[in-house]
Amino acid sequence: MSGVRIYVPCDAAAVAVGADEVAAALAEAAVRSNAPVSIVRNGSRGLHWLEPMVEVETPAGRIAYGPVAASDADSVLNAALANGGDHRLRLGRPEDIPFFRNQTRLTFARCGVIDPRSLDDFRAHDGYKGLARALTIPPAAIVEEVAQSGLRGRGGAGFPTGVKWKTVADTRADQKYIVCNADEGDSGTFADRMIMEGDPFVLVEGMTIAAIAVGATQGYIYIRSEYPHAIAAMNEAILAARRAGMLGKSVAGSAYAFDIEVRVGAGAYVCGEETSLLDSIEGKRGVVRAKPPLPAHKGLFGKPTVVNNVLSLATVPLILEKGAAFYRDFGMGKSRGTMPIQLAGNIKYPGLYETAFGITLGELVDEIGGGTASGRPVRAVQVGGPLGAYFPRSLFHLPFDYEAFAAADGLIGHGGVVVFDDTVDMAKQARFAMEFCAIESCGKCTPCRVGSTRGVEVIDRIVRNENRAGNLALLEDLCHTMKFGSLCALGGFTPYPVMSALVHFPEDFGAPPRLQAAE
Amino acid sequence: MRNGNPDRATAKPAGRYAPWNAETAREIIAERQATPGALLPILHALQDEFGYIHREAVPLIGEMLNLTRAEVHGVVTFYHDFRHEPAARHLLKLCRAESCQARGSDALAARAMERLGVSFGETTPDGSVALDAVYCLGLCSVSPSAMFDGKIHARLDEAKLDRLLAEIDR
Numbered sequence: 009m010s011g012v013r014i015y016v017p018c019d020a021a022a023v024a025v026g027a028d029e030v031a032a033a034l035a036e037a038a039v040r041s042n043a044p045v046s047i048v049r050n051g052s053r054g055l056h057w058l059e060p061m062v063e064v065e066t067p068a069g070r071i072a073y074g075p076v077a078a079s080d081a082d083s084v085l086n087a088a089l090a091n092g093g094d095h096r097l098r099l100g101r102p103e104d105i106p107f108f109r110n111q112t113r114l115t116f117a118r119c120g121v122i123d124p125r126s127l128d129d130f131r132a133h134d135g136y137k138g139l140a141r142a143l144t145i146p147p148a149a150i151v152e153e154v155a156q157s158g159l160r161g162r163g164g165a166g167f168p169t170g171v172k173w174k175t176v177a178d179t180r181a182d183q184k185y186i187v188c189n190a191d192e193g194d195s196g197t198f199a200d201r202m203i204m205e206g207d208p209f210v211l212v213e214g215m216t217i218a219a220i221a222v223g224a225t226q227g228y229i230y231i232r233s234e235y236p237h238a239i240a241a242m243n244e245a246i247l248a249a250r251r252a253g254m255l256g257k258s259v260a261g262s263a264y265a266f267d268i269e270v271r272v273g274a275g276a277y278v279c280g281e282e283t284s285l286l287d288s289i290e291g292k293r294g295v296v297r298a299k300p301p302l303p304a305h306k307g308l309f310g311k312p313t314v315v316n317n318v319l320s321l322a323t324v325p326l327i328l329e330k331g332a333a334f335y336r337d338f339g340m341g342k343s344r345g346t347m348p349i350q351l352a353g354n355i356k357y358p359g360l361y362e363t364a365f366g367i368t369l370g371e372l373v374d375e376i377g378g379g380t381a382s383g384r385p386v387r388a389v390q391v392g393g394p395l396g397a398y399f400p401r402s403l404f405h406l407p408f409d410y411e412a413f414a415a416a417d418g419l420i421g422h423g424g425v426v427v428f429d430d431t432v433d434m435a436k437q438a439r440f441a442m443e444f445c446a447i448e449s450c451g452k453c454t455p456c457r458v459g460s461t462r463g464v465e466v467i468d469r470i471v472r473n474e475n476r477a478g479n480l481a482l483l484e485d486l487c488h489t490m491k492f493g494s495l496c497a498l499g500g501f502t503p504y505p506v507m508s509a510l511v512h513f514p515e516d517f518g519a520p521p522r523l524q525a526a527e
Numbered sequence: 528m529r530n531g532n533p534d535r536a537t538a539k540p541a542g543r544y545a546p547w548n549a550e551t552a553r554e555i556i557a558e559r560q561a562t563p564g565a566l567l568p569i570l571h572a573l574q575d576e577f578g579y580i581h582r583e584a585v586p587l588i589g590e591m592l593n594l595t596r597a598e599v600h601g602v603v604t605f606y607h608d609f610r611h612e613p614a615a616r617h618l619l620k621l622c623r624a625e626s627c628q629a630r631g632s633d634a635l636a637a638r639a640m641e642r643l644g645v646s647f648g649e650t651t652p653d654g655s656v657a658l659d660a661v662y663c664l665g666l667c668s669v670s671p672s673a674m675f676d677g678k679i680h681a682r683l684d685e686a687k688l689d690r691l692l693a694e695i696d697r
Binding site: 025057059237271272274309352359427428440 | 563564565566567568570571592598601602605606607608609624625626627628629630661662663664665666667668669670672674677679680681682
């Protein structure tokens with residue numbers, strides 16, 4: 009590579025707003041002005057209102073411009089080549105932008121910084137240091153390190169990762185598997201996608217460490233088909249790691265063998281549930297399995313299997329590199345470390361915000377997110393995807409913490425925060441939650457399969473004011489049945505958005521406001 | 528063997544699909560037959576080649592993977608991605624999940640339906656375009672979003688949607 013390095017993100021959120029066109033226009037502009045430039049397609053820094061955000065390498069560090077349109081290419085290139093000179097889109101050093109500066113980037117330390125296609129760049133930024141340490145200690149010590157870090161499953165359930173690993177490690181079998189759940193289907197979440205597109209080798213490294221820790225030799229990454237860019241990025245990274253001897257019969261020259269294959273989903277939300285995901289990899293309908301047996305005992309093809317979310321696995325290398333205490337020192341209560349929070353919906357400053365647990369919902373939405381993009385008042389915030397609760401402003405004091413959200417009849421899930429302004433109709437949102445559950449139900453258990461369709465009908469009757477009091481009681485009863493009678497979180501958690509909408513916004517259902525929200 | 532074609536699961540641009548051919552299908556299946564849990568990779572590969580899962584593919588897969596027709600049919604119909612009819616020349620997937628709703632996707636969907644004269648899940652009578660709902664493209668920070676012939680678009684508004692619709696050669 010020669011010439012001035014100019015970074016244009018290849019992250020899907022940047023591409024969807026014209027980053028490919030910007031990269032092409034910059035390359036053409038460079039040819040026209042005969043300027044020595046090499047364009048690097050980095051991941052995204054996560055400041056998505058500024059995408060496409062172009063950065064140029066200067067002696068004073070990287071200087072950003074954004075949001076850049078293809079028509080800005082000539083002028084931005086001229087400014088960039090003048091050592092990151094003035095331009096109406098100049099943002100200064102990305103690290104100095106408050107949204108970025110105030111974060112604690114652990115899992116996302118490299119995302120947006122490095123060239124995601126370059127294993128050398130990954131290594132130059134501390135990549136594979138976690139694996140290097142893992143190779144010097146016994147597998148049981150790796151499991152212990154992860155357990156001591158307090159890392160909990162970032163997919164939503166929050167189960168301690170170390171406990172899961174220990175169960176698989178302690179189960180004897182001729183074959184074990186590491187399965188990475190990259191079926192990130194929750195609306196408002198995109199952190200898994202960003203890691204896979206912006207720092208794919210960290211996931212390869214995390215899975216490799218997991219494999220060594222529990223004695224697995226084969227890994228699968230199950231990526232949803234809606235993520236074509238992430239699929240391509242992971243396939244490339246796996247190939248590069250294999251070529252460099254970091255995957256295969258002898259990982260990094262060690263006695264450990266491990267390889268990874270990408271499997272592509274086919275548009276079924278329920279396959280984000282770990283047991284239906286396993287069935288899907290096995291080539292079956294993505295139907296939820298009853299537990300026990302746990303996947304840790306009988307998982308993929310009936311063998312002991314670690315099923316972890318992308319973010320959990322992507323955090324493991326750092327824990328091994330810096331030690332459990334380093335990670336555990338961030339956070340609050342039983343929620344240790346950092347959470348990559350995703351700000352989306354009607355919000356002024358949307359993007360990826362990684363921070364220690366404990367930040368309040370109000371700080372996230374009002375201060376960091378800057379309120380709504382529409383400029384209207386914030387009315388409701390859905391946290392944790394389509395199965396997460398809708399919170400009113402009166403609960404903005406809630407700290408981002410697994411237990412605190414559970415105590416408020418909600419969940420942090422995969423860390424997605426979707427903001428709605430005062431034009432939102434909460435009865436419509438509740439109806440959508442039921443409708444979504446009906447569309448995506450795998451059909452195995454009755455409360456979910458039938459309850460969701462009945463739920464849509466009952467909400468329609470409430471809105472039409474047919475026996476409203478009776479149907480409101482019926483809806484509560486139905487939600488109770490779904491919550492406690494469903495086999496998995498799809499049917500079991502759909503009551504969260506429905507009941508939270510009803511409890512916190514009863515006026516949208518034509519019901520009298522409750523004096524005290526039921527808590 | 529790889530299944531990482533980034534265009535997979537999305538419609539290729541018009542006219543890129545091969546007409547159904549049982550011999551080619553047999554080769555595609557044979558190539559992946561030995562893969563553990565081969566059925567989804569096989570179905571993706573078949574849809575990549577032909578644009579849909581032809582009904583003759585079902586008994587063929589069953590025979591080669593030692594599964595019943597019912598088992599294969601069950602899988603083909605379980606997943607939203609697999610089409611049972613030839614693909615339209617264009618495919619417009621509009622996201623209708625919560626984040627996009629918060630940024631006005633319902634109005635955009637209504638506009639697309641009115642312009643095309645079809646609802647979600649339908650194809651225009653001339654076969655030029657199919658309109659599908661998608662539940663999240665992971666572009667929630669730049670909502671509302673859509674995928675048109677495999678290419679992603681975000682920060683959609685009426686003007687951008689109209690430009691996409693204008694690309695359809697009716």
